[in-house]
Amino acid sequence: MFYREAGQFKSTYGADQAIFPIVQDRWFMVLVLLVSYVVVPMFADEYWYQAILIPFIILALAAVGLNILTGYCGQVSLGTGAFMAVGAYATYKLSTGFPELNIIIVFLMSGAIAAAVGIVFGLPSLRIKGFYLAVATLAAQFFILWVFNKVEWFFNYSPSGTITAPPREIFSVLITGPEASPEARYYVVLVFLTVFALAAKNMARGHLGRSWMAIRDMDIAAEIIGIRPLQTKLLAFAISSFYCGVAGALYIFCWLGSAETEAFDILNISFPVLFMVIVGGLGSVLGSILGAGFITLLPIFLTNAPPVIGLEISTELQKHIEEIIFGVMIIFFLIVEPHGFNRLWQIAKEKLRMWPFPY
């Protein structure tokens, strides 16, 4: 009843190609931004920030990056963790090497370094596709983490082998390291996600996004139209790795504070982020964010739900149950709605358009 596009006429192509052509969608986005920037900080406490919000946003950023590569360009990658690690270690080296450099610039430079590494590991994509490419990116995952573990230069010869985020400020507010306030770190990651998600959406609806999707849907036809497969795929690898690199930098600098390569392990990062993209919806920016929400929030919900309804179970049992439910949910989603949350959201909108009349 309220979600109607009837009566909203577009008189220019510009209006028709706007990012949210329907008025209700625009208001919804404004609402979401308002809640995340104003309302959430009024109520959130340390636990919310550290356990829920910040990891959710950082992983959402990585999921957006992976969705560019896997969802839009159709190149399956299992190397997300490695590209995030490149971003994190690059930030560590740059910020300890040049302490006076603005940390935001350091983040972006680390993203660029991750992009360069992404291009190198994207080169096989011209020759191999699908599962075989996934295996090639798996090689990147293990190789890069191995290098970061073995070459001591990367963690400044610290005996523990960990990298620790040094305290850095912007506008004289501490935003990295263990002393930074959770609000400040929350705002930093939120701004990154907002800007990067918008940029991803813009690229996806432009001719670049169309050439990615063309390669994904029918590479031979794309080639004959004049799209160059190698350049297009490598650009997708570069941009995707850039996103992942920045996400990795934030992961250490704005969330964990210090970490080893284990934090970027395939089971910790690469698979979960791929699940986020699949559960959220391939080829959708909004879907990646919804998927990230689902994957990061579900374990927390499962941990907190039993005590609320008065069930007392041991932590180990809880952990196992959590994993079981998690796996079942993923399988359930893949069967019931393989196009992910984004498709569910679209169906809901289509239904709303008709409501309360079935036809």
Added chain:
Amino acid sequence: MSQERRIGDVILKVDNVSLAFGGVKALTNITFDVCEGEVRSIIGPNGAGKSSMLNCINGFYKPTEGIITFKGESHSQMETHQAASQGIARTFQNIALFKGMTTLDNVMTGRNLKMRKNFLWQSLYYGPAMREELEHREAAERVIDFLEIESIRKTVVGRLPYGLQKRVELARALAAEPDMLLLDEPMAGMNYEEKEDMCRYILDVNDEFGTTIVLIEHDMSVVMDISDRVVVLDYGQKIADGDPDEVRANQRVIDAYLGVQHD
């Protein structure tokens, strides 16, 4: 047919082209030309090498021998994007649309080669990238209008019926504003009315934009009706070339199609 329709000089010349896959000879010493503004058909029984010929022309296959001259530029080997930027567009025998994208996006992708703003401008969207996008949207809408597919503009093409998909594919090829359009069996699997529609669109394209058309088709009545000249291939060799009446009367063509009695 309108009077002002004129056939110009040779735009495409295929000179002694051979193509072999290992020991299999797909094409042997094929020579023919296509004049600007004409409708040229390539016919022949199954496996005669018609699609291979088209694939050579737009650079998807590299001929083992011979030279292809398009608009005065000779190539023995051509890259596909080179062919596309020189103004060759094509459709496919089995529809090769981008199934996950809308009709509009498919048509816009046909114009991708003409869009130059880099990814940084695009990530901003507002400004130069948007201006470029809108300019091309207008051109894309003209093609959509021409082929009467306005109503399915925002429909994902994977959900469209076969006949419409063929039309969207033609739209995508046309969106590139090609000088030469290669159509690989545009009427395969269509009923009588759909074929008539498709013929009308092909002739309209030829008439209105002056696009040269190279056509592969199995329906002889269609071929004989709409083409100016016909090349006949059989087992990778050219067996006839000329206007439809000549070809129809040619004994070798009749033999190839109907079979010869060996005694």
